[in-house]
Amino acid sequence: MKQIPIHGDALVSPDKPKANLIYKNLGSKLKAFWSFFEGNPPALIGGFLLTLIMTMAVLAPVLASHDPDRRVARSHVEPSAKHFLGSTRSGRDVYSQLLFGAQKTLSVALAAGAIAVFIAIGVGVTAGYMGGRVDSYLNFLTNVFLVFPQLPLLIVLAAFLGQVSSLVITLLLGLTSWPWVARVIRSQTLSLRHKEFVISAEVMGESRWRIILVEILPNLVSIVFGGFLGTTIYAMGAEAGLGILGLGDSTEVSWGSMLYWAQTSSSLFTGAWWEMLAPAMALALTGGALALINMSIDQMSNPKLKTGKHMKLWKKLKREADQRRGLV
């Protein structure tokens, strides 16, 4: 029988170079990425819409026809070739405002989502993996934040401060909307923690940090991503809501502040529907795109732990094995 060589030196170096291995891995990652969209209309539509919206936001300086902050037209000009989406009561170009507003609104929402998810990962994975006392403390903290009325808090705070800048809104939303994501992550970590592959890594002598980061976390990708999209949608809605109530900074151009101005100028009553409809539609479309992607995440790259076909196969084989052993 062959002995395992402990040092590779005596051997001819492998005929397949390492670069090939990395390339193949990349290839299979790309394939996994594509298979997420393949035969998955919600993901395709949502992904397409989101890409479009993001591109337009990023390219706002190029695509905008006017300076969003300046008076460039008469009050309430109808949509035309010069002003694609008309003008506001104060003579700003709605189309240009929509593009620049997308930058602000999306960055608030995405940043808040990212902050929330980072906290949620930290709290959820730690609680689920450590268990015991650490878990009960973190669980308590999570519950406190969960019952914490964040929107009323924001309103009170905004009323107190006058108007709050988008940075403050980002931080507040990020710091308060992590609990439900943390809960989902915690319970999933808890179940992963007792899986044999985690136990066997422990028995093998793998360090705690590597177990959390390399063995457990990659199994949570779809949950983390879903949580991120969920919080982002929520943050976008909250930002717009605060804007409508006039609690955001109305001098910044965002979809929320656009709604605020449209409302204070009674644009709908005066027949200037475009001033209200443009930001409202933009919000609805973006929210819809995010929700569509979120919906299709269940079938994403790691189906073995979730409801995909591999789970069904696993269950079937386990059932058969149990039957053979006379346990069922």
Added chain:
Amino acid sequence: MMNELNTPVLKASGLIKDFPIGSGNKASMRALNDISFELHKGQALAIVGESGSGKSTSARILSRIFEETAGLIEYKGIKLKDFIKKFGRLEYARQVQMVFQDPFGSLNPVHTIYHHIARPLLIHKRTDKQGVEQAVYDLLELVGLSPAYETSLKYPHQLSGGQRQRVAIARAIAVEPEVILADEPISMLDVSVRLGILNLMAELKDKRGISFMYITHDIATARYFAEKTAVMYLGHMVEWGDSDAVTQTPQHPYTQLLLSAVADSARKDTVEFKANTGEIPLWGKESKGCPFVSRCHKVIEPCHQTMPAIKEISSGHFIRCYQV
């Protein structure tokens, strides 16, 4: 005889393990009661018993997943605690490896086979960075997973149960262990691939001198693979000795029941315990008597009172029963 042959690699004496039950910390159940056994170099000890008899708990205590409540474990002739103090926990983790029952659960679904075998090599510094790749391929070849390069790129769900179990074995032998604790390594596999896995383990045992603790509920495979067999029931060892003696001339009523179940289901592929299940009691600290009393057809009065003492019925064949 040489001293090395006499000193067991791993020796457990009087192991007891209590688990708390329910949320209150008062109540507990005794999963292991007075368990003693030895693992010798290049030999296998089979632990046989129904589900819930404490087989996995024994292995998990040896691999330090659980701490024993009482009892003594000696590794290579010194107390395990002292060995770990002297050589470190990591060294013990290298020398005593575990193979799990569920080949679907013991490999991480998000990592390639390469990762699973390279990690132990790196954790225990078995090879330098350049050597890892070749060592992984060699190990895969060794356990019969060729072409190794292609296999190494696959994810666990792309392999069959038998192939996964081979990966788990490759992972265990990657670090050149002294002992492998195999917890029902074939019970979840297709019948057709079971023998292949057993033969692979037998080869490692015979040619590399690895000691095995082979946990199974299938007493037929115990005789095929292991030199010694211990039969466990409800956390107790009821009969143990040379596998031939235990399986050919079983003396304990429980061992006889296990073997008759094999005979009954000879046409089927595994043992059906269910049909013979009497009421299995919960064993606690205060429980007394013989654990098998509720299902035994030979019960006499003392069976209810105290656990029968150990009797050596023939050389190297031990039993705990009043009626033998």
